[in-house]
Amino acid sequence: MNDTAAQGPTRIGPSTRVLLHDLGVRRDGDEWIVGRMATRTFVALPAAGARALELLGEGLSVARTAEVLRDETGDELDIADFVGDLTALGFVARIGDRPVPDAEPPPASLPWLRPQHVRHALHPALPVLAGVLLLAALVVLVRRPGLLPGYRDLLWSPHGSVVLLTWAAAGWTLLFAHELAHLVTARAAGVPGRMRLGTRLQFLVMQTDISGIELAPRRHRLTSYLAGIAVNLSVASALVLTLACTDPAATGHRLAAAALVIALMPLPFQLMVFTRTDLYFVLQDLTGCRNLYGDGLAYARHRYRRAVRSRRRPAGADPSVRLPPHERRAVRLYSVVLVTGTAACVAFMAAVTLPADVTLLVRAAQGLGPAHGLARNADSAAVLLTLGGVNVLWLATRCRDRRDRRDRRDRRARRACGPAATS
The missing domain is CATH 3.90.930 (Outer Surface Protein A; domain 3)
Incomplete structure (x- = not known):
């Protein structure tokens, strides 16, 4: 002790x-x-x-x-x-x-990466270059709309195992590059940053904690928040230009088309600001809110209690009243998006994702055993390892996050503190 x-x-x-x-x-x-x-x-x-x-x-x-x-x-x-x-x-x-006893600081990812190593990541010319690359790709797509990819481009090979391996390699590479962009831009601003797995509702995600970017200038903050999206768009733009310069029958062209779809697939998820995506932090910064998600959730709970309140269980005070007027408006609007989006995601999981996963897992379990051939056993084992592994990893990550939040509960700062006036 x-x-x-x-x-x-x-x-x-x-x-x-x-x-x-x-x-x-x-x-x-x-x-x-x-x-x-x-x-x-x-x-x-x-x-x-x-x-x-x-x-x-x-x-x-x-x-x-x-x-x-x-x-x-x-x-x-x-x-x-x-x-x-x-x-x-x-x-x-x-x-x-x-x-005063001090807590152990959380470890940073890639601690050998120093701010001076990546200081150019915050150079104002980089967003301009990314914008020029995106504009060039859009011009090419307008002139040659046939280059716009579809889901069939993902099936670039007749061999399913090769297709799946391509998806995994390209997907994880782009995911790492996306999160590395957050880490590098934050590190350039002097923020340690930490990458690890996390959960957003039913989604297993990779996330980068860049707590401390709050102290940086707004341009640096927005650059760090948008760096991952910029990487996806820049890769996609480069692939569009590659498609315009290669033979459609070539293997390289087909691979580039598949990679283009994989690069674009995560972008619609960023619009789901109710899951605290990159665009959520941009929205929080531009609205001047301190904790848009937490305050929005508190307000939504208050509205729910008001809707079902009784004399024995009053709804209590509106938590948004204590906020400045500009924050109050943003929080109340965001609470609508939060409730609607969360309900839609949970409903989709209950109606589509969960039944599909359970069906696949049951079929895979039934396909194991000496009564089935080698191919059926191998297929069932692959399904159990991949799909089952992802679900187990989601559950383990969810439990870890809840445990971490519980451990931090007593140490978390209040939204605002200051010397109180005495009566």
């Missing part, structure tokens, strides 16, 4: 001074985004909170900080309580002469 923790909580008195960890700060409208990159913890502070943080960082005591703020704002602020909030967030390294 940590000796400091064993001694019990440190009392925060008027003469207490604190030592803060290295914190990043960015002004955002009337608030300040403050965070610690090492632990990926970020909060929005009012102006008084940012000023209190500055004074505490300069070595002023709790009482002296409160006195300065009283002179500047005219309010009596509870700085001791504010220091307690900062400590809970992991922003305080030492209280008085006692160190």
